[in-house]
Amino acid sequence: MTTTTSPAPAGSTPAPSKAPGTDNRRGRFLAVVLAAQFMALLDVFIVNVAAPTIRTELHASGAGLQLVIAGYTITYAVLLITGARLGDRLGHRRMYLVGLAVFTVASLACGLARGAGELTAFRLLQGAGSAVLIPQVLSLIQRNFVGEARVKALGAYSAVLATGAAAGQVLGGVLVSADLFGTGWRPVFLVNVPVGVVLLLLAVRVLPRDDAAERAAGRARGLDLPGLVLLGAAVSLFTVPLVLGEEEGWPLWSWLSLTAAALLFALFCAYESRLARRGGAPLVAPRVLRTPGMGLAVFRVTAVMAANAGFLFVLTLHVQGGLGHSALRAGLTFAPTAAVFGLVGLTWRRWPQAVQGALIPGGFALTAVSTAAVGLLLRDGGDGGLWLYGAFVGVGAGLSLGFGPTLTRALATVRAEDAADASGLLATVTQLGQLTGVACFGALFLNRLESQGGSGAYSSGSALLVCCYALSAVAVLGAVSGLVRMPR
Template identity: 75%
Template sequence: MAALDVFIVNVAAPTIGSELHATGADLQLVIAGYTISYSVLMITGARLGDRLGHGRVHLAGVALFTAASLACGLAQGATELIVFRLVQGAGAASAIPQVLSLIQRTFTGEARARALGAYSAVLAVGAAAGQIAGGVLVSADLFGTGWRPVFLVNVPVGVLLLVLGRRVLPLGGAGGKGRSRALDLPGLVLLGASVSMLTVPLVLGQQEDWPVWSWLSLAGAALLFGLFCGYESRLARRGGAPLIAPRVLRHPGMGLAVFRILAVMSVNAGFLFALTLHVQGGLGYSALRAGLGFAPTAAVFGAVSVTWRRWPAGLRRVLTPAGFALTAVSVAVVGVAFHTGGDGGAVLYAGYAGVGAGLALAFSPTLTGALATVRPEDAADASGLLATVAQLGQLIGVASFGTLFLNRLESLGVVRSYSSAEAFWVCAWALAATAAAGAVSGLVLRRR
């Protein structure tokens, strides 16, 4: 449900924009606002579960997420919707890290790897299926509610999860050293401020014609992130509990996993956001047609995520670089298919399927490999770190590639479908280059 909510709004964005008179920047903030609070608060959410009990914090997060979903569905303006999306992200940040932590504390060895594989598959399918669900719900226009069911659908699901969760989840504390660790509130403030100062100018700068404050904000983001890194290092040397524990970062393969997850999620979110704006805004597709167009991506994404562990062991070492390479080629194919301004034809669906397979291969083996060998006492920090990186990747993808698309669209103007196709063409090549860099740089980092 939390993964789906990152993407379900993509297809609903044009309808939200028309009904609430929202600008392109407003729509980016509706999508990115959820991810901002989700990503920034993720590690703190994991730490709270370590102190107060993973089951208890998970249910509290689900309750907050459900209440915020109801508020989003009833919002009467773009500003309200952006605020409630921030709250919704905070609920997800409390609930989701507990899932990974419970898996790591409950299973060991091959059983843990299988559980993490199942988790990756659910996450992947939820992300891809969000586009389809958004199209179906918006086009259905249930009782004349338009885009609102994309949020309201979470309410009955959330209530059901709360009822079942109280029966099946352990509600006590985690025990051990993790329970006594203090929360790193200064680190949280520094990280949150740096992410916000990076995101806001990326989202609003294009609409405001890149004023001086946007560049100052970007410089301030770099400065605050440097202060965050310095503070975390000093806190660790003093024996404190930094937001990101150095021993987790030093875990074999963790640095490479962080890089790969950041890259793949940036490409994933940027591709889906730009593609949605093109097919609905440029080609005039209905929300249902746009959503169903992503079915090949969702189906292949889910199938590969579930089955890759059954493939020959000799192939597993190259799956992630091959996934990045396949993603780069497939995104380029989609860009070429739309370049003439038409509907892309049959080759378009081959491109969609290739994107789904490539993203699954780049993401699922990386996440499973990074967490399969982490010690139980580091479960919360490792879970929070990788979940945070995944959300930051999506945030960067929407903000950067979304801004690239909108900026190119505005500069071209005149003929709508042609301009949109040209804007997506430029965006597709930028996405393909990012995926290619993920493949090449991943190999270099592994040799080092």
């Protein structure tokens, strides 16, 4: 494992920072792009706690409610790579503004929706806006920050990524409980509108203009429409059963869909390799996939995101379903994990050089121990006492150490001209990791709960323990991968 914390793209001269020179200006630039990232991530989770109210007020069926919740995630995951490529061709600043505008307008439409059908359609549009917006964040950071400034920016990015899930549940619980002016669930969407408008106004002033030469180079590469279609179909077939399969009882179509996704993904890889050999412009540049350490980074990011999302999801099911606590209390339960994840993500690079090489395997090992401790402390249906908060802190610190250094060191060797490819790839992996974690660990929890014939605190605690052991196993795999040294 390399111990350097000052990344510079290998094989190329680092692009000069195009962010305006003063620290204050650079700070505003980073705050604007990360605020949009946080808002879009928040919307993945904020609607969950509003689901019962939405179902009652809009008279939505079970399937309709699933689509309201999952529609955002489906289009978001499917279109992420496309959003990254559009940024490369049309300009990252421009597509950031377009994605933010679409997301903001769709949020307003969601808040004013009169029925479940309308709300589902606008949620799909919201997800599309996020898919255009989110890849630009990493690309803008990668192209406008170098050296230690990039390391710090990526640390802030990691912190935002981690805290969005917990913050979404907390804010959703607050807004639904407040029932502002009798609007019920609508503020969970409408809250995005003023924030989005302010960010648009600030972004126009703060973000540097796109470089004409970079846009020309992006257009020269082409869009690879066949690759987009193949990858979009593969991700769709993978995503839909993950978000809907558990609720439907994993019917035959869900397994056929997952099988077809694997086949289409293999076909996509074969097509992309052939296109590259013929001198074409594949959707993801092969040199990005061959970047030293990128394969390990993809595995580790997937493991961290699956563990993070799975842990939050099954703990939510236990706290709300098994213990009967409110959505707000469930959201506040995650506060220690989210806060420590963010704090460690912002500070790990300042830790002694002697420990830098051990951060990733040590982080995964800490996650393994801490998740098992959470399960053991809650297995009898109790509140876990003060020791539980220590375990939550361990989970947050461990996941942050597994994620932050991995992301920073992987992007350290990516060429500036490949920023869009790397951003789209890692953003997609992040999203698919979260979906996989929720689907797999959620299914394990619910199946164990059902097998014990009850939904009380004791049965729920027992199911949680099994899930925590499984989460620990994933973290152990991450720790083993962390022992492999990533090339400089």
